[in-house]
Structure formats: C-alpha cells, structure tokens
Amino acid sequence: MDDNCKSGCRGALVVLEGLDRCGKTSQSARLVKNLDELGYPAELFRFPDRNTVIGQMISSYLNSDSQLDDRTIHLLFSANRWEKRSLMESKLRNGITLIVDRYAYSGVAFSSAKGLDIEWCKAPDMGLLAPDLVLYLDISPEKASERGGYGGERYEQLEFQKKVAKSYEILRDASWKIIDANRTVEDVQEQIRDIVLDYVKTCRNGKSLSQLWLK
Numbered sequence: 001m002d003d004n005c006k007s008g009c010r011g012a013l014v015v016l017e018g019l020d021r022c023g024k025t026s027q028s029a030r031l032v033k034n035l036d037e038l039g040y041p042a043e044l045f046r047f048p049d050r051n052t053v054i055g056q057m058i059s060s061y062l063n064s065d066s067q068l069d070d071r072t073i074h075l076l077f078s079a080n081r082w083e084k085r086s087l088m089e090s091k092l093r094n095g096i097t098l099i100v101d102r103y104a105y106s107g108v109a110f111s112s113a114k115g116l117d118i119e120w121c122k123a124p125d126m127g128l129l130a131p132d133l134v135l136y137l138d139i140s141p142e143k144a145s146e147r148g149g150y151g152g153e154r155y156e157q158l159e160f161q162k163k164v165a166k167s168y169e170i171l172r173d174a175s176w177k178i179i180d181a182n183r184t185v186e187d188v189q190e191q192i193r194d195i196v197l198d199y200v201k202t203c204r205n206g207k208s209l210s211q212l213w214l215k
C-alpha cells in the first residue's frame with residue numbers, strides 16, 4: 001500500500017514482451033528495483049506463474065514432460081492469467097505499479113505461431129486488465145538464439161521463434177513501445193526506466209483502468 005496514493009491514484013500496469021532470451025526477465029527485475037529506489041512501490045508478476053496448480057501443468061508441458069492439444073494449453077495459459085486478475089487489480093488500486101513479465105500478447109503470439117486463428121487466440125484473454133504500457137524488447141530471432149541457455153524448453157527453436165516474431169508484429173498497438181534489446185543491459189534498463197516513470201506518474205494522477213481487447 002502506498003500511503004501517498006490518494007483517491008483515484010493507482011499503480012501502472014506495465015508489461016514486458018518479446019522473444020525467448022530477449023532479456024525481459026532481468027529487465028523486469030531491474031525495473032522493479034529502480035522504481036522502489038525512486039519511491040514508487042512496484043511488484044513483479046510473471047506469466048506463466050508456475051506456482052499455481054495450473055502453472056505446474058504449463059511448466060510440465062513446457063519441459064515436454066506432458067503433451068497437450070494446442071488449444072488446451074492455450075486456454076491453460078489464459079486461465080493462469082485470469083487466476084491473478086483480481087489480485088492484480090487490488091494491488092494497482094493500492095498504488096502499486098505492476099511489472100509483468102509476459103502477458104496475453106505472449107498467449108496470442110505463441111499460439112498463433114502454431115497456426116491457430118488469431119481472433120480465436122485473443123478471445124479467452126478479452127476482459128483482462130489492459131496494460132498502460134507494453135515494452136517490446138526487440139531482438140532478432142537469430143541473435144536471441146545465440147544467447148546462453150537457449151533451447152532448454154519446448155518453444156526455444158529458431159524457426160518457431162521467427163513465426164512468433166511475425167505474430168507479435170500483428171499485435172502491436174498504441175500502448176506498445178519498441179525497445180532495441182541489442183544494446184547493453186544498462187542502456188536498455190535506463191531507457192525503460194525513463195519511459196515507465198512517465199506512465200507511473202500519469203496513473204498516479206488518476207488514469208482509469210480498462211479492459212483488454214474490449215471496446
């Protein structure tokens with residue numbers, strides 16, 4: 001709870017998206033730390049959240065310990081986001097900025113890269129909280145594949161990631177900012193922090209929450 005957050009004030013919902021190994025996870029953690037240090041309470045959320053029962057099913061699928069139909073796993077990923085929705089809303093209303101490592105855009109990008117219809121993919125996530133800002137960490141699939149640890153999980157294959165990159169392009173909207181993820185960790189961190197601060201301030205001034213992909 002942020003005691004300085006008076007009526008109408010809320011935290012910002014900031015999502016980081018990108019291909020596997022684009023650097024989202026370390027940038028998300030750095031961003032939370034930076035915001036806290038600047039006096040803006042912030043917390044990290046990560047999807048899939050592997051700590052829930054649904055998240056454990058997803059984790060087992062990603063590690064190839066279980067096989068699931070493409071639509072079934074798509075719906076599980078979405079359910080994993082829905083199970084956190086009300087918690088996220090109450091934190092935002094308490095003035096806490098949420099830094100979210102992957103969200104519904106990953107859901108659509110990864111499943112539509114398998115050939116599922118994009119509108120079908122969007123449907124289960126309609127009505128989730130809409131992010132105030134989406135930071136897309138842009139890196140070529142080839143460059144990402146050269147980074148350490150690549151190939152450990154089901155989707156970390158170059159040809160598949162090329163399709164994911166194309167799907168992400170289709171999803172871009174006005175809430176997106178494209179960040180060059182080829183630069184140093186510190187440069188990316190600095191750029192992201194400055195962009196996010198503007199949004200945090202706007203949300204503290206009472207920007208209303210809206211729903212994803214609904215008019």
Ligand code: DGP
Pocket residue numbers: 020047048062073074077078101102103104106107108110111153155156
């Ligand atoms: P991560 O923990 O960020 O490395 O994500 C694990 C993998 O799961 C990664 O390859 C991206 C993929 N992924 C994340 N969210 C979704 C989703 O909602 N749907 C699908 N199909 N894949 C997802």
